[in-house]
Amino acid sequence: MIFYKISLSNGESVDIDQKEFDGVVANLNKGNFIKTKQGIFNTSFVITITPFKKESSKKIEGYIDEKTGKFIATTYQDEEPKIDDEFNEPKRLK
Secondary structure, three states, X not given: OEXXXXXXXXXXXXXXXHHHXXXXXXXXXXXXXXXXXXXXXXXXXXXXXXXXXXXXXXXXXXXXXXXXXXXXXXXEEEEOXXXXXXXXXXXXXX
């Protein structure tokens, strides 16, 4: 899946997905603030927008067999890459 990294003039960067990319491109010439899943920024601070790929990952659950010491997989699940929504998801305490 293709995502985009927006480099800002203050050295920070914001990652966006294809859906957000369309909105960012539409507002670049207007000079408005843009809200994405990872932050709000002024379009006048955008230096570059660079595409990058994120591969899907696999989540494997299972257990270790005590007799053989081998890992026995019980479930496989493909996880699509995504960008976390920093504004709408509740914060997790570490």
